[in-house]
Amino acid sequence: MIQEIKNELAVLADAADGLFLQRFFKTGPGQYGEGDLFRGIRVPPLRKLAAAYLDLPLEQAALLLSSNYHEDRLLALLILVGKFKLGDEAERGAIYRLYLQNTRFINNWDLVDASAEHIVGGYLLGRDCRPLHGLARSGSIWERRIAIMATFHFTRRGSFDKTLEIAEMLLQDREDLIHKAVGWMLREVGKRDLQAEEAFLAAHYRQMPRTMLRYAIERFAEERRQGYLKGML
Numbered sequence: 001m002i003q004e005i006k007n008e009l010a011v012l013a014d015a016a017d018g019l020f021l022q023r024f025f026k027t028g029p030g031q032y033g034e035g036d037l038f039r040g041i042r043v044p045p046l047r048k049l050a051a052a053y054l055d056l057p058l059e060q061a062a063l064l065l066s067s068n069y070h071e072d073r074l075l076a077l078l079i080l081v082g083k084f085k086l087g088d089e090a091e092r093g094a095i096y097r098l099y100l101q102n103t104r105f106i107n108n109w110d111l112v113d114a115s116a117e118h119i120v121g122g123y124l125l126g127r128d129c130r131p132l133h134g135l136a137r138s139g140s141i142w143e144r145r146i147a148i149m150a151t152f153h154f155t156r157r158g159s160f161d162k163t164l165e166i167a168e169m170l171l172q173d174r175e176d177l178i179h180k181a182v183g184w185m186l187r188e189v190g191k192r193d194l195q196a197e198e199a200f201l202a203a204h205y206r207q208m209p210r211t212m213l214r215y216a217i218e219r220f221a222e223e224r225r226q227g228y229l230k231g232m233l
Contacts, residue, residue: 001053002060008049009072014040025070025108032141032177033108041071050078054086062098065105073105077115084119096123100131107142109177116146121153129162136169141177144170148181152188160189160196171204176211183215190219206231 018040025033056064056079065076084095099106099119106112124131135147148170151163167182190197197216205213205228217225227233 001056002063005049005053005056005064005075006072009039009041009069009075012039012041012045012049016040017042021070025110036070036108037068039069039071043074046071046075047078050075050082053079054082056083058083058094058098062102065102070108070111073107074111074114077106077111081115081118084122092123095119103140103143103146106146109145109181112142112145112149116149117152117156120146120150124150125153125157132162132166133169136166141175144173144175144178145181148178148185151185155185155188155192158192160193163189164196164200167200168204171207171209171212173209176209179209179212180215183212183218186212186216187218190216201228202233205233 018038021038021040022036025036025038027033027036027038058080061076061079061083064072064079067073067076080095080099084092087095096119099115106115120132120135132147132150135143135150138144138147148163148166151166154160154162163185167186170178170182173179173182186197186200189200201208201213201216205216208216213228217228220228224233
């Protein structure tokens, strides 16, 4: 089945799109996606293909996830997300464990953002969330992004404590991609409970990286936004 999938991916590939995506996802020397390879396939065809292969066995999904090609890895994750949503508790647990055992292949922001909320957040909902602490302390930028993005699953359901907890752990992170993700998740908290976001900001906004703060307050009224940016609140 893996070869069948790769044949379909080869048909969908577009060399010009591949070059664009290599630039977009920063694959040059020293950049966060250094060395990644792209077939040149956009997300909608990959989602359609994933829906057709939800019966892919987990061991084959793991093989697809280890591919050198970015789109193959994204397809594997989309399949795993689909299987997780349809699976029973045993299968969900197996998918969660497979995911955490293979984070080295979940190595760009789009791969994290398409999957962490659904698989890691979905599995940990109602469970002990200490695994998120380990991810947040990881030396891997992608594991740290998984930690904060997984909490989106809780935020969507009106529970903000874990998002705020992981956000506080990542306040001093050095990576811009983490600043953006944390700011985004704080903004999502604010959409649902502005008081909760502002309480967090009151305690931390003067120490927050500028990008994180800008993302967090993006939807605020201009006067209040400027107050935060100028440190006058």
